[in-house]
Amino acid sequence: MSTEKLQLYKCEVCGNLVQVIEPSFGELVCCNQPMKLQQIQHDRSETGEKHAPIIEIKENEKYVTVKSHPMLKEHYIQFVEVYKKDKSEMHLKYFNPEEVAEFDINCLPDDIEAIEFCNIHGLWGENKND
Ligand SMILES: [Fe+2]
Numbered sequence: 219m220s221t222e223k224l225q226l227y228k229c230e231v232c233g234n235l236v237q238v239i240e241p242s243f244g245e246l247v248c249c250n251q252p253m254k255l256q257q258i259q260h261d262r263s264e265t266g267e268k269h270a271p272i273i274e275i276k277e278n279e280k281y282v283t284v285k286s287h288p289m290l291k292e293h294y295i296q297f298v299e300v301y302k303k304d305k306s307e308m309h310l311k312y313f314n315p316e317e318v319a320e321f322d323i324n325c326l327p328d329d330i331e332a333i334e335f336c337n338i339h340g341l342w343g344e345n346k347n348d
Pocket of ligand 1: 339
């Protein structure tokens with residue numbers, strides 16, 4: 219099994235989270251066991267909590283935000299990442315608890331995708347059905 223560009227892998231023992239910059243065929247190992255590929259999840263209407271990053275324009279500025287999600291010390295959005303669809307460019311913003319999970323992406327072109335990582339619920343992508 220080989221890796222793909224910008225995949226995220228987590229160590230289920232120590233919590234190390236790594237991202238693939240240059241893919242290859244070797245297995246990623248941490249704490250003597252294979253790291254777990256983080257699959258992109260999508261919000262389902264039957265669950266109350268919202269994780270999907272949303273790209274929106276506010277006062278002529280383009281942002282990625284995550285709405286209706288806690289930003290508490292024990293449960294928060296750790297980072298948002300935005301990349302061009304061809305994965306030739308990637309931007310990441312970390313958040314701390316109590317901050318607003320909002321990333322100014324005005325400098326980026328339109329052909330972008332956004333993901334976010336929740337410290338409890340993992341990796342989430344944009345909703346595709348709106
Ligand atoms: Fe969450």
